[in-house]
Amino acid sequence: MSDAPTTLLRWPAEGPSDESLSALLAAYHLRTQAEKGVPVGSPENLPARYRAEVEAPRTAFAGDTVLVATSGGTAAGCVVLSAPAGARSEVRRLWTEPAFRGRGIASALIRASFALSAAAGADTVRLSVWKWRTGAIGLYERLGFTVAESWDERDGLVCMERAL
Structure with a gap:
């Protein structure tokens, strides 16, 4: 795996294909189900609300x-x-x-979420x-969230939560 620079793209306007996002969401949900002790094996077997995100992310999000x-x-x-509700945004998904972990990608995504939330008027x-x-x-x-x-x-x- 190369150490190519990471680029953050706003999906779908700038981002990769719907299939690429669906693959990321499927991996997330399959791993979560396995960690909960209810592995489902494939995206087709995910609970309906999670399967809907994988199958139709444009609709779900x-x-x-x-x-x-x-x-x-x-x-x-x-x-x-999420778009701010009141003065709060919510980070999900x-x-x-795994092949890209340890490169600061999650931190970069969260920090970008802070900037977008603040620009949209959220304070938390x-x-x-x-x-x-x-x-x-x-x-x-480490990024400032507290229970x-x-x-x-x-x-x-x-x-x-984390105040902005």
Whole structure:
């Protein structure tokens, strides 16, 4: 794997194909299902709401901002940023392909989310992360997120916020 520079693209206007984003989302959801102890084997077997994101990302994220990181022309990671609700934006679906980890891609995607959120009028960015994703939690803490009161009832989620 080369150390080609990473480029952040706003999908779909600048970004790679829908298929590239779908592949990133499928990898994210398949890994999450396996970590939850309910591996599904293929995107076709994902729960309906997650399968819909993989099959039709333009529809699933129509009101959101999606950034795709590329390295050497290959889709390497993604993040979905919700439009501000009140003064808060939410980061979802942060994913870096395992072959591209350790290059600062996730940090770059989150930092870009901060800038886009601030430009849209948000004063806070929030996210939720599964408690077993300790590496991700460490990254979020290094980027200034702190644990917040939960807004999601699913067991095992840690809710975090960062002021802009």
